[in-house]
Amino acid sequence: MWSFFHKLGSPPWLYRIAGTILRWLLPVTIVALCVGVTWGLLYTAPDFRQGNSYRIIYIHVPAAAVALAGYYVMAIAGAVSLIWKMKMADVAMKSCAPIGAALTFIALVTGSIWGKPTWGTWWVWDARITSMLILLFLYLGVVALYEAYDNKEAAGKACAVLTLVGMVNIPIIYKSVDWWYSLHQPASIKMTGDTTIDPSMLYPLLLMIASFYALFTCCLLMNMRAEILEREARTGWVKKLALGYRS
Amino acid sequence: MPQGPGDSLLAVYDLCLERGGRELFRDLAFEVSPGQLLQVDGPNGAGKTSLLRILAGLSRYGFSGRVERRTPLLYLGHHPAVKALLTPRENLAWHVAGEAAYNDGQIEEALARVGLYGYEDVPSHALSAGQHRRVNLARLYLSHCPLWLLDEPFTAIDKGGVAELETLLVEHVGRGGAVVLTSHQVLRVACRVQVLSLTEGLLA
Amino acid sequence: MPQGPGDSLLAVYDLCLERGGRELFRDLAFEVSPGQLLQVDGPNGAGKTSLLRILAGLSRYGFSGRVERRTPLLYLGHHPAVKALLTPRENLAWHVAGEAAYNDGQIEEALARVGLYGYEDVPSHALSAGQHRRVNLARLYLSHCPLWLLDEPFTAIDKGGVAELETLLVEHVGRGGAVVLTSHQVLRVACRVQVLSLTEGLLA
């Protein structure tokens, strides 16, 4: 158990194992994404109320779900880095932020594109949508703070503090946004619709959700590998690695 | 674990520092004992300020090695920590370093000793460059910390001021204190000055 | 109207200055001619910086008297005018003083001469205190202004750097330029140094 933790803390080991995982996970992810997209776009029947526009669900929901989960991954990594002073947790946390921001962005953009045919407007100030917007700000805040520091070790620590503060705040933010919305008007627009989802739509959706999780993992590992290299640029093992690299 | 003599005020083991891709020093190990006056010497960019900040505990990342601080210390850095809007008197009375509560008499005496008699109640931004730094140096006359870390304390100070400061350093060392300082000037003091040379510096 | 010799670069008539209720100097009158090296001397708070800013034309109120500037001048003050976010190279190439457009070769040479070879493209905030000031001093190697006004140019510069600067000053004076500078250090130069003493200073 402890030896596993020690290994996790060792950059060369992590770098290598991430490479091994990526070697099979990345192709699988890409194939799954392609299959899911084709299935959703071309091989399912349209929704009886929303018509073909509902096909956006196959990217919208996975992106939103993974973006939400991503923040927790980031916060946990931040906590580990602050409490156990594990440098690799720092790296993981930093690597989460841009991916989370990108996925949140996808969820927002696809959502608002979807909104135009269904609600007739690009944007509404609904509780869930607003909290998604806030999530985007939270992610961008971490990215921006990290980039603003020159000393990357200090940057990691600063971001860890910020993420932890965010962790305390996220429930408050979500709760408050929910209350804010219920204050003003009844939910005239229901994103969920009470329609029980048809299995022919559910399976491609599940596949897409799974592949977005895999996508997140892949990107995370790739980002971590790059980050490890940059931080360890002066150590022997990276130099050896670079020596074998044809430019 | 290496064991230093119990009475040293500061001990440094295996200190290595790399900044901006250059190794500034490696495997630095020394102790500072009571009665010692240590001048850190070296050309611009040698790493004197970086070393002092590590000794003071302000830098905590980016170096390897261990520093043991066994006593309260007083650190004066490149920035004077003098608030332009406050008068010299207020600057000392309300100093954020919070070592002790000084009474008015003590403060006036310290200011007089750094040559600011008559300037106690002038806002600090209306002082000249040297006077501004002197406000900071007045802390040395008030402090009871055994260990002083001074980063170029003579900057902008005139000849008379430098001589007086040197006397003060000797007094402090004589009382059983210790001083680590950086300076590009040669110290003219009546006691032994140990020199720690950081030779890596500018390439010129 | 008093008439100075036609070839002086700077002439000062009847300069009086009072700051913070104290008279710093009165009826100051002198000329700076080509080939002259003038050191303004005096303890902290004597009014050296104030005088230089009046000579440069930066202070325009609060004094009486007349200053005639007959040539372009280069003023280096307490603040180095080095932007922390720009590299030394960019700092010189895009300098706001806008005296001339220097090419890359000239800039590299000037930086090399102040010992910043290899640091041309490091952001200036990652330089040490002395290196930061050296970027500013590199302008002296580029400038073609006959008259230099330098306010404590040796601050934070190491011994080697001070010696090189002194050589440069002598060269400049030898070429027919003139230098007015303040410094608390004694100049070690191989030419005549005129000293203008502002004795009023600290009361200590």
Add this chain to the structure above:
Amino acid sequence: MSAVAQAPGPARFCLVLLRRQLTLAVRRPIEIGNPLLFFAMVVALFPLGLGPAPDQLAGFAPGILWIIALLSNLLTSDTVFRSDFEDGSLEQLLLAPQPLFLSVLAYIGAHWLLTGLLLALVSPVFALMLNLSAPAVGVLVASLLLGTAVLSLVGGIGAALTVGLKRGGMLISLLILPFYMPVLIFGSAAVRNAVLGIPATPYLAIIAAMLCLAIALAPLAIAAGLRISVDA
């Protein structure tokens, strides 16, 4: 050689810091008047920008007043530690033999006294300018008193994390605005309830709870942030 003078107790040191910060502010009276003037002027901007329909304005007054209070807090948060960082006082504070938790609270307390408290005290004037009803004004003051304290504490975290950056610029607003939002929501909701005659105490209680949480946790984050900033 033993220390002759005793270091002042933490409480006393805190008071000294508070006094120091307040004196610094009072040295430039303009600094104290500024948030108020900012408040006044932005209140004046709204009718100019939105068009002067008085009945609508009253409906929006709670939101508008709260948004302005929030912005004026946001704008001043950045300066809490900046000047101390630049002149080296912050280093000395970190080296001081005093609990950083309390010192930090003193800084934030001074900031709140100078922005939040003052703003809350003068807000009735502006509320009347926007036709807010009298009972709502009381709730407005109470919600501002509590809410701005939370804002100051949260803003302090952003300030601590960005103070060491060469150009923090508006980064701080990006970092802390999301955390400001709950305060805005509950604060304006409290006032709006009061306008409608519904009891506002639940909302005030929530803000008070947030304040307790913030007092307990924010100084920790601020202290950690300052240590990082001074190091970088």
Add this chain to the structure above:
Amino acid sequence: MSAVAQAPGPARFCLVLLRRQLTLAVRRPIEIGNPLLFFAMVVALFPLGLGPAPDQLAGFAPGILWIIALLSNLLTSDTVFRSDFEDGSLEQLLLAPQPLFLSVLAYIGAHWLLTGLLLALVSPVFALMLNLSAPAVGVLVASLLLGTAVLSLVGGIGAALTVGLKRGGMLISLLILPFYMPVLIFGSAAVRNAVLGIPATPYLAIIAAMLCLAIALAPLAIAAGLRISVDA
């Protein structure tokens, strides 16, 4: 001894300054993104504070967008000359053998490119979030392009006058907000007209006229202000 190297021509020097200012901004990409993010977040504050009713929001959208543009300009104006003052560059600029009028225009130009222009270009996104109608968006962009240039110029005057003060802080907002108001009034009126289908060009023409006036006069005031600030 005669000057060997020629001083660059004023136009060339201006371009160098512009490039310098833009590089300084680009060195921290965060600086460029920040005004935009600030815009986005404050846009989100309004529904949170005022309530999410879409039709009402649309009515307020012109005013809200203009107020935010104004605030974000106000916040950044302060920094135009500050860092140059603090590191001594400003003194050197005043001593330079170059026309100060043009140098100052370069500084202001860079500020406008980085705040006004960028903001105008992204404003359609936020306009859509507040349900502004499509034809009004065009007018919004045009009015912002012209109006923010006036704001930058006027803001520069405030910045020049306050840069030498030990703690300018929000003094600048006090000085320049009154001058911002006409721009706000005409700018938001133009957009409101466009929403209602009334031609907006008269208002745009007025803003353009203000811009011409500002370009001719503001640099003079800024230059004078800088000389005073450096002296004090």
Add this chain to the structure above:
Amino acid sequence: MYFDSLSAALSMDGHGPYVWSAYAICLVVVALILLAPRRRRRNILRRLSAEQKRQQHGQIPGNEGK
């Protein structure tokens, strides 16, 4: 396949532009987050290997590390 023809698939009863643009944006963003770390890693390795080459030729009087 649900659609009869390519044009039907493209138009999707009028919803085509929405659906396809959403997917296109998604594709671009996903491609970006996949390619960016890859490019970054390559750049680092390339820079390091170039640095080492220069050092072997003795151009930079740098330190040799551990």
